[in-house]
Every structure is written in C-alpha cells, then in structure tokens.
Amino acid sequence: MTQVRVRFAPSPTGFLHIGGVRTALFNWLYARRHHGTFVLRIEDTDQSRSTDQSIQAILEGMNWVGLDWDEGPFRQTDRMDLYRDHAMKLFNMGRAYWCVCKPEELEARRKEAEAKGLSPRYDGRCRNLGITNPPGEAALRFRAPQEGHTVVDDLIKGKVVFDNNVLDDLIILRSNGYPTYNFSVVVDDALMGITHVVRGDDHLTNTPRQVPIFEALGFPIPRFGHLPMILGSDKARLSKRHGATSIMAYKEMGYLPEAMVNYLVRLGWSYGDQELFTREELIEKFSWDHVQKSAAVFNPDKLLWMNAEYIKTSPPQRIVRELIPLLVRAGLEEDVRSVSEEWLAQLVVLVRERTKTLTDMVTWVTPYFGWDVSFDKDAAKKNLTAAIAPVLAKL
RNA sequence: GUCCCCAUCGUCUAGCCUGGCCUAGGACGCCGGCCUUUCAAGCCGGCAACACGGGUUCGAAUCCCGUUGGGGACACCA
Numbered sequence: 001m002t003q004v005r006v007r008f009a010p011s012p013t014g015f016l017h018i019g020g021v022r023t024a025l026f027n028w029l030y031a032r033r034h035h036g037t038f039v040l041r042i043e044d045t046d047q048s049r050s051t052d053q054s055i056q057a058i059l060e061g062m063n064w065v066g067l068d069w070d071e072g073p074f075r076q077t078d079r080m081d082l083y084r085d086h087a088m089k090l091f092n093m094g095r096a097y098w099c100v101c102k103p104e105e106l107e108a109r110r111k112e113a114e115a116k117g118l119s120p121r122y123d124g125r126c127r128n129l130g131i132t133n134p135p136g137e138a139a140l141r142f143r144a145p146q147e148g149h150t151v152v153d154d155l156i157k158g159k160v161v162f163d164n165n166v167l168d169d170l171i172i173l174r175s176n177g178y179p180t181y182n183f184s185v186v187v188d189d190a191l192m193g194i195t196h197v198v199r200g201d202d203h204l205t206n207t208p209r210q211v212p213i214f215e216a217l218g219f220p221i222p223r224f225g226h227l228p229m230i231l232g233s234d235k236a237r238l239s240k241r242h243g244a245t246s247i248m249a250y251k252e253m254g255y256l257p258e259a260m261v262n263y264l265v266r267l268g269w270s271y272g273d274q275e276l277f278t279r280e281e282l283i284e285k286f287s288w289d290h291v292q293k294s295a296a297v298f299n300p301d302k303l304l305w306m307n308a309e310y311i312k313t314s315p316p317q318r319i320v321r322e323l324i325p326l327l328v329r330a331g332l333e334e335d336v337r338s339v340s341e342e343w344l345a346q347l348v349v350l351v352r353e354r355t356k357t358l359t360d361m362v363t364w365v366t367p368y369f370g371w372d373v374s375f376d377k378d379a380a381k382k383n384l385t386a387a388i389a390p391v392l393a394k395l
Numbered sequence: 396g397u398c399c400c401c402a403u404c405g406u407c408u409a410g411c412c413u414g415g416c417c418u419a420g421g422a423c424g425c426c427g428g429c430c431u432u433u434c435a436a437g438c439c440g441g442c443a444a445c446a447c448g449g450g451u452u453c454g455a456a457u458c459c460c461g462u463u464g465g466g467g468a469c470a471c472c473a
Contacts, residue, residue, distance in 0.1 A: 011473045046472055103471055110470080117396040120469060139471050157400065166398050166469080174471040181473045205399055205468040228401080228466090235465065263407095266422090270408055273421040292408080294401045295466060302407065302423040312436080354435040 004036025005195045008062075008069070009185070011043040012054035015246035016061030018298075019200065019230045019238060022264045026227060027198050028067045029265070029286040039192055040072035043185070045178050050077075061247040065257045066279070074192075076184050083179035086187050086217060087140050087172050095216045096172060098134040099126040099141045121168045140173035142183070142213060150208040155196065155225030155288045162208035170209060186210050190219035198225040201295070225288060228268055229295045238298050254357030256314070256322065259307040268292045276309060308356040316345035319352065319361075326362050335369040 008024035010016070031038035042058070044050035059073065076083075090096035110120040127143065144167040152160045172183035179187070189197055204226045214221045232242030244250060250260055262277055269292065271277070271285045311319060320341055327336050336344075347368055348361070355361040 009473090013473080043473065049472070099471090101471095106471080114396075119397045121397090137471095154400095160399070162399075168469075171471050176471075178471085180471070185473085200467095201400070202467055203473090206473090208399095226400085231466080233406085237466080266407065268407090273409065275407090275422055289412095292401095296408090297406055299406050299423065305423055308436095351435095353437085 002195060004031055004034040005039065005193050006031050006036060006198060007039035007041050007072075007189070007192065007194050008067075009041040009043050009188075009199075010058055011046065011049070012051060012058060013046070013049040014054055015057045015248060017245050018247050018250070018260075018264065019245070020058075021061065021065055021067075021247050021260070022230065022267065023198070023200055023227055024062065024067050025065070025261060025265055026269070026286075026291070027196075029282055030196065030198070030288075031070075032283045033286050036195075037070045038068075039074070039194070040069035041074045041076070041188060041192070042072075043076050043181065045076050045181065045184055047176075047178065057246075057248070064251055065247065065261055071192075074188075076179075076188065079184075079188070080178070082191065083184050083187055084173065084177070087179065087183065090142065090172070090213075090216060091140060093216070095143050096140050097127060097129070097143060097169075098131040098138040099169075099171070100129075100131065100134055100136075100138045101126060119166075122170075124169055127169060137175035139171045139175045141169040142172045142216075144169050144209070145212050150211050152204075152207045152211070152224055154204070154207075155198065155223055156228075156291050157204070157226055157293060160204065160207075162205075164208070164212075167209060167212070172213075182206060182209050183213065186213045186217070186219070189222060190214060190217065194222050196223045196225060198227065201226045201229050225291075228292055230267060231295050231297045233297060235295075235297065242298065243300060254326065254359030254361070255303070255307050256310045256358070258314075259303070259310040262310070263303045263306045267296045267298065276306075304356050311352050311355055311358070311361070316348040316352070317341065319348045319358070320344045322358055323348065323361060323365070326358055327365070330362050330366070332366065332369060339369075 006027040008020075008027050010020050010024075028038050030036070040062070042055055044055070055073070055075075062069070087096060091098075106122070109123065114120045122141070126141070131138070145164045146167070148164050150162045150164055152162070154160055170182055171180050173179055188194075207224050207226075211221060230238045232238045234242075238245055244253065247260065251257070258279070261279070261282075265277070265282060265286075266275065269286070270290055277285070323344070324336060327333075347365055351361060351364040355364055
C-alpha cells in the first residue's frame, strides 16, 4: 500500500470549531496509525470571509489539542497560479467554458426555478456559446458529464451512487480570478498527493462534482471518507446557540486537551466498551470501520465527566502546570510564587476528586493559600473539613 | 422541489457485514443504598432502547422491500 497522506483543510472564517477538531483528529489518527503524513491546508479563497486572525485561531487550537502536522500550513491564496493553470488546461481541452451570466441574473433564475419547484441548477445557457475571449468579467465553468453515474466508495458510508444528470456545470474560476472550493480542493488534493480525503458529511454530495474534475485533469482519484456531523441537543447542527463551539472556549472553561480529544473521538467512533484512551491507544486502535455512520449529539455532561476523570487520574504535576496560569489570572500570582510546585501538586491531590474542571479547581484551591506555606499533607487532610465548609457556603 | 445520507436506552455506543451465544451489553445523566461528622470521590443496585409495517427464515436488532422520522446538498461560501 502506498504511503498514507491525509489533510485537514479548514477555511479561516472564524474560530476553530469542535467539529473541525474532530475531523482533524480522525485524519491525524489515521496518519499516525499508518505512519503517514498529515497536511494542514488553509482554504482561504473566499477573500471576503477569510482573516489572518482566524488562521491564528486554527493554529492555536490545533496546538492546544496536540494535533501536529507534518506539512504546511499551506495557504491556497499562495497557490493561485496552480489553480489558474489547471483551469486553463481544462479550458484548452474543451472541458471548461466561459460564462458571462451575471451573478444577479443567476440568483434571479435560481429563485425562479425554486419557485416553480424545479431544481435550482445552472441552466447551461453559456455552455455552447464557444466564448474564447470573454468581454469583461466572466467566470469559467467546468463542463460536467451529463450521462452515466459516479460511484463513490466511501470509507465510512460504503458505496454511494449518483446520477450524473443531477450535476451542475459549476464555476471553477470566479470572475475575479479566484478559484472556487470545488476546484481548488481537487487541484490541491491531487497535487499534494492526498490518498484519503476525509471530511464532514456535508461534503458527500460535493464528491460526485469533484470526481469528474480529477478525471478530466488526469489525476488519480483518492479514497473518500465522510464523517457524520455533530448535532446539538435538539438534533440540529451544532451551533452557538447550543453553547460553546470554539475549541479554545473549552480551554477557557478549564477543560484538559486530552479530555477534549478523548470525548471528541468517542463521538462517532468506538472500540468495544472502552471509554478512556491514551493518545497511544487511540493511534493503535483507530480504524474507519468503527466510525459511526449517523450523526451524534454533543453531550456536555459526558464531556464534563470525562474531564473530571482526567483531572483525577493525570499526574498532579501535569495538572499544576495547567492550573498555574489560571491561578495567576485569578489574582493569586503572589501566592503562587510563594509556594513550591511540589506543594501545589499535593494540594491538587487533595482537591482533585471534587473538581470537574480546572476552573472549579481554582475555586477549591484558593482558600488554602492563606495557610502556612510549610504544607503538610496529613495536617491538611485533618483540616480539610474546615477548609471545605467555607467554600461550600460560598457556592 | 430534486438528489444524497442516516435510524439500538434521554445522550454516546456494543451487537448488525459472517442471522440463533441478546430474557439486547457498557458509558454519561437520573433515582436509591453503602461508606463518610457534611460535600465530593468510591462501591452496590435501579429506571430506560432494537422507529413502524411487510417479507425471507425453523429462527431477525441482525438480510430484503416499503413507510415514517431526522440530517445534508443543490452559491462567482467552504
């Protein structure tokens, strides 16, 4: 078998979403499992929505959960020549044509079709115009096959058959010269030698649109895998109104990255009855055939439980490292400086079984700081009751 | 509207491919008990599901068809 090459290709239009993290995680696990390569690619061809700040957020999030990439981050906007060259190649071989329809006209026609209960597809009116030198602004469309069918043998869903007559002649180059997603993704996945394209479920119907482009360009077709979506408690796609969806928001709330990873991987993947996995175990045990086909509801309670498990079982030194910045932020910088890490570690052991998040832990730990610095475990245990009572009262 | 995907406890899931071991297992949450001077943790126990309808079969959660329900896609967004 050839070397596994997978990628995570987010668009930088906001913070890093936990759904994105899960997609990245599955790709990362597969790469690590097979000693393959994990590529990070930033899909920033939408000029109006992409921001550098979002790119930073993506990198920050990936770093926090420990998903390291072997190549990249590549930015599609650095690769514009590649897309234009390949688009023109398609044009020159007659597989693409110039479309001079105005965006507003297309929009109007789409609405009209929808109103009539028809498919809101492009009607192909520029398809056979044979425009070679478009006057002013024009977009380049791919001449999609109209007959036959495209079969996607999905790693997760199995064989899925699409009739080519539902295919649209989609725009591959916008009139501003930027490539569209369905085109740049094909060029990049091919040129980057991606062997397995694993992405969200919402891309499944994009696949039969992309496969003919691979074919037309003479590229080998990668394997595809489509991961089920994450839903909110009302079974609607997970969004802000269900609570925090940014991965970094969970850091802020006092979650451990290993707990996030463990929870997210179990959301849609299983290994018998096992709930808790070390990173090494995940790499060793991960495979597509235990990935669920159906969408999963995000359950904050279970995540909280899992975080508590990690807090209870992680080496106290590890917890201390994560805790210190939070203590500093809580205004306890002086106090933290006056005690040893060892002292803090003992304190962590003392309170950890009653805390579910690091933020909880800050609350529990705070009253101890007024005490004698020569911390004695046994003495503290005897005095635990006294320490807890006032904290309880405040809660 | 058209196309595609999905369907086991409230939720995450095991089992389904290779029908009988399933009076359907585990986990979260919930309820009760034990432990504890109180809380938490821990331990023990309980509630709770094969969406529905037809087939196939000696036998179906497991295979087939249909229905219903949920989700996704149909942009000069990704």
